[in-house]
Amino acid sequence: MKQTLIAAVLLLACAACHKENSNKTTSAFMNEATIKGPNLTMPPCGGQYMIVIHGITDSSAQFDSLPHGSSIALDTATFPLNIRLNWHHSTGTECDTLSNIITIDSMQVE
Numbered sequence: 001m002k003q004t005l006i007a008a009v010l011l012l013a014c015a016a017c018h019k020e021n022s023n024k025t026t027s028a029f030m031n032e033a034t035i036k037g038p039n040l041t042m043p044p045c046g047g048q049y050m051i052v053i054h055g056i057t058d059s060s061a062q063f064d065s066l067p068h069g070s071s072i073a074l075d076t077a078t079f080p081l082n083i084r085l086n087w088h089h090s091t092g093t094e095c096d097t098l099s100n101i102i103t104i105d106s107m108q109v110e
Contacts (some may be wrong), residue, residue, distance in 0.1 A: 033085050
C-alpha cells in the first residue's frame with residue numbers, strides 16, 4: 001500500500017513537471033498565429049503575406065519576410081502554417097500603419 005502511494009505521488013510530480021516545462025515553451029513567444037499565405041491582392045500599401053495573430057483584437061496583419069535563419073521557405077511552404085511568434089508593428093511609412101504590417105522578430109513552427 002505504501003509503495004503504491006509513493007509511486008502515485010511520484011507519477012503526479014512528474015506529470016506536473018512536464019506540464020510546467022510545456023508552458024515555458026509556449027510562454028517564450030508573445031502569440032500563436034496562422035500564416036494564411038501570399039497576399040494575392042498585393043495593393044500598393046500591403047505586405048507580401050497574410051497572417052492572423054491569435055489573442056489580439058486586430059488579428060489580421062501582413063508581413064514581408066521571416067526572421068533570418070527561419071527554416072521556412074515562404075515561396076514553397078504549404079499554407080496555412082501555424083507558428084508561435086514574437087513580433088512588433090512595423091514603423092516608418094504610412095503604409096505600415098494603414099495596412100497593419102508587422103515585423104516577425106522570432107518564431108517557431110508548431
